[in-house]
Amino acid sequence: MLQTSSNQHPVTASGLVKFVETSAGRIDILQRIDLTVSPGEAVAILGASGSGKSTLLGLLAGLDEASSGEVRLFGTSLGDLDEDGRAALRAGKVGFVFQSFQLLSGMTALENVMLPLELAGERGAEAAAKAALTAAGLSQRLHHYPSQLSGGEQQRVALARAFAPDPQVLFADEPTANLDAHTGETVADLLFSLQEQSDTVLILVTHDEMLARRCDRRLYLRDGVLENGA
Amino acid sequence: MNAFQFALRLLRRDWRAGELRLLASALVIAVASVTSVGFFTDRIERAMARQASEVLAADLRIESNRPLPEILVAEAERLKLPYARTLSFPSVILHRDTTQLVQVKAVSQGYPLRGQMRVRDSVDGEDREAVTVPASGEVWLEERLLPLLNITLGDSIKLGKRSFKVARIITYEPDRSANLFRLAPRLMVPTGDIGETGLLGPASRVRHYLLLAGPPSLMDDYRRWAEALDIGGVEVEDIRSARPELRSALDQGGRFLRLAAATAILLCMVAVALSSRRFVERQSDSSALIRCLGASRREVVQIFIVRLLGLGLIASLIGVLAGLGVQTLLIRLVGHWFSSQIPAPTAWPLVSGMITGILVLIGFSLPSIIRLGAVPPLRVFRRHLDAPPISYLLFLAAALLSLSILLIWQIGDDKMALRLIGGLLAGLAILLLISRMLVYLLAPLRNLTAGSWRYGLASLSRNPATTSIQLTGFGLGFTVLLLLAIVRVDLLASWQGALPDDSPNQFLINIQPQEVDAVDALLAQGGIKTNGLFPMIRGRLVSIDGNPVSRDNYENPRAQRLATRDFNISHATQPQSDNKIVSGNWWTETQLHEAWFSVEQGLAETLGIPLGAELEFEIAGSRVKGRVENLRTVEWDSFNVNFFVIGTPGLLGARPATYITSFYLPKEKRRLLHTLVQRFPSITALDVTALMTQVRTIMDRGALAVESVFLFTLAAGLVLLYAGIQASHELKAQETAVLRTLGVKRSVLLLSTLLEFALLGGLAGLVSAALASAISYSLAHAVFNLPWQLDLSMWFSALLFGALCVGIAGTLASRTLLNTPPLVTMRKI
Numbered sequence A: 001m002l003q004t005s006s007n008q009h010p011v012t013a014s015g016l017v018k019f020v021e022t023s024a025g026r027i028d029i030l031q032r033i034d035l036t037v038s039p040g041e042a043v044a045i046l047g048a049s050g051s052g053k054s055t056l057l058g059l060l061a062g063l064d065e066a067s068s069g070e071v072r073l074f075g076t077s078l079g080d081l082d083e084d085g086r087a088a089l090r091a092g093k094v095g096f097v098f099q100s101f102q103l104l105s106g107m108t109a110l111e112n113v114m115l116p117l118e119l120a121g122e123r124g125a126e127a128a129a130k131a132a133l134t135a136a137g138l139s140q141r142l143h144h145y146p147s148q149l150s151g152g153e154q155q156r157v158a159l160a161r162a163f164a165p166d167p168q169v170l171f172a173d174e175p176t177a178n179l180d181a182h183t184g185e186t187v188a189d190l191l192f193s194l195q196e197q198s199d200t201v202l203i204l205v206t207h208d209e210m211l212a213r214r215c216d217r218r219l220y221l222r223d224g225v226l227e228n229g230a
Numbered sequence B: 001m002n003a004f005q006f007a008l009r010l011l012r013r014d015w016r017a018g019e020l021r022l023l024a025s026a027l028v029i030a031v032a033s034v035t036s037v038g039f040f041t042d043r044i045e046r047a048m049a050r051q052a053s054e055v056l057a058a059d060l061r062i063e064s065n066r067p068l069p070e071i072l073v074a075e076a077e078r079l080k081l082p083y084a085r086t087l088s089f090p091s092v093i094l095h096r097d098t099t100q101l102v103q104v105k106a107v108s109q110g111y112p113l114r115g116q117m118r119v120r121d122s123v124d125g126e127d128r129e130a131v132t133v134p135a136s137g138e139v140w141l142e143e144r145l146l147p148l149l150n151i152t153l154g155d156s157i158k159l160g161k162r163s164f165k166v167a168r169i170i171t172y173e174p175d176r177s178a179n180l181f182r183l184a185p186r187l188m189v190p191t192g193d194i195g196e197t198g199l200l201g202p203a204s205r206v207r208h209y210l211l212l213a214g215p216p217s218l219m220d221d222y223r224r225w226a227e228a229l230d231i232g233g234v235e236v237e238d239i240r241s242a243r244p245e246l247r248s249a250l251d252q253g254g255r256f257l258r259l260a261a262a263t264a265i266l267l268c269m270v271a272v273a274l275s276s277r278r279f280v281e282r283q284s285d286s287s288a289l290i291r292c293l294g295a296s297r298r299e300v301v302q303i304f305i306v307r308l309l310g311l312g313l314i315a316s317l318i319g320v321l322a323g324l325g326v327q328t329l330l331i332r333l334v335g336h337w338f339s340s341q342i343p344a345p346t347a348w349p350l351v352s353g354m355i356t357g358i359l360v361l362i363g364f365s366l367p368s369i370i371r372l373g374a375v376p377p378l379r380v381f382r383r384h385l386d387a388p389p390i391s392y393l394l395f396l397a398a399a400l401l402s403l404s405i406l407l408i409w410q411i412g413d414d415k416m417a418l419r420l421i422g423g424l425l426a427g428l429a430i431l432l433l434i435s436r437m438l439v440y441l442l443a444p445l446r447n448l449t450a451g452s453w454r455y456g457l458a459s460l461s462r463n464p465a466t467t468s469i470q471l472t473g474f475g476l477g478f479t480v481l482l483l484l485a486i487v488r489v490d491l492l493a494s495w496q497g498a499l500p501d502d503s504p505n506q507f508l509i510n511i512q513p514q515e516v517d518a519v520d521a522l523l524a525q526g527g528i529k530t531n532g533l534f535p536m537i538r539g540r541l542v543s544i545d546g547n548p549v550s551r552d553n554y555e556n557p558r559a560q561r562l563a564t565r566d567f568n569i570s571h572a573t574q575p576q577s578d579n580k581i582v583s584g585n586w587w588t589e590t591q592l593h594e595a596w597f598s599v600e601q602g603l604a605e606t607l608g609i610p611l612g613a614e615l616e617f618e619i620a621g622s623r624v625k626g627r628v629e630n631l632r633t634v635e636w637d638s639f640n641v642n643f644f645v646i647g648t649p650g651l652l653g654a655r656p657a658t659y660i661t662s663f664y665l666p667k668e669k670r671r672l673l674h675t676l677v678q679r680f681p682s683i684t685a686l687d688v689t690a691l692m693t694q695v696r697t698i699m700d701r702g703a704l705a706v707e708s709v710f711l712f713t714l715a716a717g718l719v720l721l722y723a724g725i726q727a728s729h730e731l732k733a734q735e736t737a738v739l740r741t742l743g744v745k746r747s748v749l750l751l752s753t754l755l756e757f758a759l760l761g762g763l764a765g766l767v768s769a770a771l772a773s774a775i776s777y778s779l780a781h782a783v784f785n786l787p788w789q790l791d792l793s794m795w796f797s798a799l800l801f802g803a804l805c806v807g808i809a810g811t812l813a814s815r816t817l818l819n820t821p822p823l824v825t826m827r828k829i
Helices: A053-060 A083-090 A109-119 A125-135 A151-163 A181-198 A209-213 B003-017 B021-055 B070-078 B145-149 B174-182 B191-197 B216-229 B244-292 B297-335 B348-372 B392-411 B414-448 B451-462 B464-498 B513-525 B557-564 B601-607 B671-679 B689-726 B729-741 B746-784 B792-819 B822-828
Strands: A011-022 A025-037 A042-046 A068-073 A094-097 A169-173 A201-206 A217-222 A225-228 B060-064 B083-095 B098-107 B117-120 B128-130 B138-142 B156-159 B162-172 B186-190 B207-212 B234-237 B506-511 B534-544 B567-571 B579-584 B596-600 B614-619 B622-634 B645-647 B658-663 B684-687
Touching: A011 A053, A025 A053, A025 A225, A042 A053, A042 A209, A053 A068, A053 A169, A053 A201, A068 A083, A083 B244, A083 B297, A094 A151, A109 A125, A109 A151, A109 B003, A109 B244, A125 A151, A151 A169, A151 A181, A181 A201, A201 A209, B003 B297, B021 B174, B021 B244, B021 B297, B021 B348, B021 B689, B060 B216, B070 B083, B070 B207, B070 B216, B083 B145, B083 B191, B098 B145, B098 B191, B138 B145, B145 B671, B162 B186, B162 B191, B186 B191, B216 B234, B244 B297, B244 B348, B244 B392, B244 B414, B244 B464, B244 B689, B244 B729, B297 B348, B348 B392, B392 B414, B414 B451, B414 B464, B414 B746, B451 B464, B451 B729, B451 B746, B464 B689, B464 B746, B464 B792, B506 B513, B513 B658, B513 B671, B557 B601, B567 B614, B596 B601, B601 B622, B671 B684, B689 B792, B729 B746, B729 B792, B746 B792
Parallel strands: A042 A201, A042 A217, A094 A169, A169 A201, B098 B186, B138 B162, B567 B645, B596 B622
Antiparallel strands: A011 A025, A011 A068, A217 A225, B060 B207, B060 B234, B083 B098, B083 B156, B083 B207, B117 B128, B117 B162, B138 B186, B156 B162, B506 B658, B506 B684, B534 B567, B534 B614, B534 B658, B579 B622, B596 B645, B614 B622
16 A cells, blocks of 8 residues: 555545546546645535536545546555555545435435444444434434435435544535525534534535535636635 | 445345345245245145056055065065055856856955055945955955856855855956956955965966055155066066056146246246346445445445345245245145045255245346446446446356256256247347337337327337336246146146047957957947957067067166067057157058058157167067058057057058957946847956046146146236336336426326336237247147147237236336325435
8 A cells, every 4th residue: 555645635636637538529527636635624626517526526535537647545546546445445434425315215314324334344333323313413313214304314314424434534525405505504514513523524515605615625626627716 | 344244234124124025025936936836746746646556556566477575575564664465367267157267366455555446235236435355255356247157246156266255346446457458357355365266376377466555755765675676577666657648647747737837937037037127226326335435346246145145045935934835725725636645745845945046046136236246336426327237148147047957957857948948038039129129119109199108108218228128027927927828728628638528438359350340230239439440469579670679678667568578569551540640651551561560659769669670579479570660659548449569451460360449338338238248258348437537537636736836827927017017116206206296197197107018018918929829839749749729819818918917017006106296206216
C-alpha cells in the first residue's frame, strides 16, 4: 500500500480527468480537477444538474475509475488498487448518504444501520446501531421498514447508517434534494451536528446554496472545471 | 468480515421480509412435487408390482424340474421370508372307467403368497376367497373337468394310488396364467398327500416351485444370492420376467409416471429461473450498497451464494415434508383401490427431493446470482447501471447440465429423457426467436392503436428482455403441460382400447387340423365370432446364423429360459392386426413360398437375433431353416392369439400343427364350452376372464395414479404462471403509478393489462401447441409406442387457454397495483 506524507489530507485529487466515449464522440465530464481536503473539513461541491458532481463524488470515493489523474484516499492512490482493493480501503472508514436514501427495503431501520457494522465484522453491531438511530431521533422507529417511514425519516436512518461505523470520510450526494424544505433543514441539522461531533471529513455534493453555506468550503463545478466559491 | 455469518443473518431477514417468497415457493413446490411424485410413484409402482405379483402368487418364484435344494428354503427361513412350495405335473385321473389328463398342482399351506385363490362350494354357488388350501384327502378342480368326467362335487376320483374327494371348484388361481398354453385342466391337492399317490418317480415330469414374498430389497438380495448359487436347472422368476402382457402395461404406466414427475421438475425449473431473475433484479441495489460499504466482489458473491444455498436447504426441507404429507393424503385417496396394502415409503424420495432442490437452484439460479457480484458500486449514484448481461453460454450450460442430470435421473429412460431435452432446447430457441420477432413486429403496431391497446402493446414492446423471458417461460410451461396432457390422454385411451369389453376371454387350443372346420362351424352356430383359427407348431430354436443356441450363451435369465424351451410358432399370410412391423417387410402374396421368418422384437432383442439372421428350428424331429425377414411388435395385452415367431406358409405350412383360436364368450353362453369339450375331447378350453379382470384392474388403478400425478404438474404450472407474471411486476408497478399520476383511467389500465397478458399467453399457448405436438410425436413413436395424430383443435384450445389463463391471472395479480395509491407504489420502488 502506498502511504505518503499526505496522510494529513484524507482526500486529495490531482489532474483528475473523466470522459466517456460514445457513438457521437467523446464527452468530457471532468477536466483536470485538483482538490485537497483537510481532516474534519466539510466541503460542498455545487453545480447545475449534469455538471458532473456525482461523477466527481464517485471518483473520490473510489466507486469509479478516472480517465487520468490521481485520487488519494487516506494517502493511498486509488489508481494503484483494483475494485476490491478500493472496497477494502473504504470498509469501515467511508460513509455514504444518497439522494434516494438507498435503504434496503427488506430490512428494518435497525438492520439497515447494522449493515455496515456487520460487514466490518464489528461485535455489538446492534447496540451501536440502536445508539446511532437514537442519536438520529428514531428510537421509536427501530423496527420499521423503509416503506413505513417518511422521506425525512428514511434519510435520518441513512445518516445513522453512515455515521454508525464512525467513518473518517463521509460522501453525501444531494442528501436533502428529495425532501421538502423543512424536512431538508432538519436532516441537514442532523448531518452537520453528527459531522461536528465525529470530526468526520464531509464531502457534500449539492445544488442547494443554503446547504452548501453550512460547509467550511464551497467549490463550484462548471463545464467540468472545479472553481473556488466566493 | 465473516461472509458466512453475515449471509445467514441476511437470509433470516430476507425470509422474514418475504423477499425470497417467490423463489422459495417455486422451490418448495418443485421439491414437494418431486418428492410426493417420487413417494407416490415409488409406492404405487411397488403396489402395482405387488398386485402384478399375483400372476406368480409370489414376489419371487424359484422353479426347477428337480427337487429344490433345501438350502433355498433354509435361506428363506433365515431371512424370515414367508414361503410356500408347489409342485406341478401332468397326470391322469380316474373316475369309474373314465380317465382324463389333468395338470396336478400340489400346494402347501400359505399358498398363494400374493393374490387370492377363489373357489365355489357348489356348481351354481357364488365364488369366494379360499382362505386355506385343500385339506388332506380332498382335491379342488376346474369346472370343465366335471362334464369331462361326468362327476359332481362330493364324488371321488383316483389320482395315482390314492383316492380323493372332490371338494370345491376352482374359479381363480392367481398363478394359473403363467403357463397359459401348457395347461390341461387343473386339479389341486395338498402337498402332504402327494407322496401317497406314488406319482413322484424319477421319470415323472414334475416341476418344483418355491414361492417367496417380502420387501423388494430382500427379494433382490435373495434373488442375487440364489442366482449366484448357479444351481443347474433352477430358474428364478419375478413378475417382470413372467408375463409380457402385464410387463407391457406396467412399463407403460411406470414410464408415464416418471414423465409426469419430470414434467413437474421442468415447470418448477422455469419458475425458479424466472424468480431468480427477479430476485437478482431486486438485490442489485443491495449488492451495489454492500460493495460501496467495503465488501469485495468475491465476498458479495459468497454472501449471495450462502443465502441461496441456505434458502435451497430450507425450501427443500419444507418441500420434502410437504411432499411427504401430500403423498400420505394421495395414498389414502387411492389406497383402497389396491387389494394389497400399499408398501411403506422408503427414504429415497426424501433424499432425491433434497438433491433435486439443490440441483434446480444451482442450475437455474447460480449463474444469475454470480452476476450480482458484478453489479458496479457506482449504481448507488446511477440506478441505471447494472451488472454486465449474463453470459447466455454460461446460463445455458448450467441449466442444461442440471436439466440433463435431473431428467435422465428422474425418468430413468435415456431415450425418453434425451428426446425431451432435445425437444425443449429446440423449443427454447424457437420461443426466444418468436419473442424477439414479436417485440419487433409490435413496435410499429402500437402507433396505430389507441387507449388500452396502445398501452398493452407498448408494455410488450418496450421491455424486450422481460417480454422474451415471460413468453419463453410461459411457452415452456405450456409445452410440458400440453405434452403431458397429450401423452396422458393417448396412454389412457390406449389402455382402455387395449382391453375392450369384448376382448377374447376364451382360448381353444390343441384343435386338430381335421376339427378346424367343425369347431369353426360350431362357434358360428353359437353366435361366437373369432379372429380365425391359427396353426400352432411346437419348435425349438437350435441355431442363429449357424451358431448353436445354448443356455450358456446368455446371461439374461429370460434368454436362458427361452433358449431351452419349445416355442409356439405359426405361419400366416398376413400379420395380426395388433402387430406392427418395425424393421424389414412383411411378405407379399408372391413371396409366400420363401423360407422366411417374422420375429417379435422383444424376443429378437433378448436372444440377439438381427434382421436377416438365419434361424434354424427343430420341429417334430426335423430341421427347418429360414431368414428373418422382419421384426414386429406385438400388443401382448390385447389377448389376441399372437406368436413370437411366424413363418411363411411355404416354410411351415407342411409341418404338423394343431390350431388355436380366441374369442369372447358372454356369460350366458358358457354352456357352449361344455358342448365343445364333450364333442371334441382333445381340445383344451382355457378361460382367461379372471386374468383379464386382473390386467384390467391394474390398468384402471394405473390410470387413477396417472390422473393423480397429473394434478402435481398442474400445481407446478400455477407456480410458474405466478412467477412469470411477477417477472414484470416492478416494471409494471412503476409504469402503473406514473400513468395513474398522469391521469390515465383505472379501467383503461385494467384493460391494457388484460390485453398485454392475454396476447402473451395466447402466443405462448400457440407456440407450445406446435412444440408439444412435435415432442409428443417423437415420444409416441419411439417411447410409448402409441398411435399419434395431429390435433389442430388442441392448437386452438392452447391459444385460448393460454390467453385466458395468463390474461386473467396477470390482470388479477396486477389489480393490487391499480388499487394502491401511486405515491405508496413510488415510495416502495
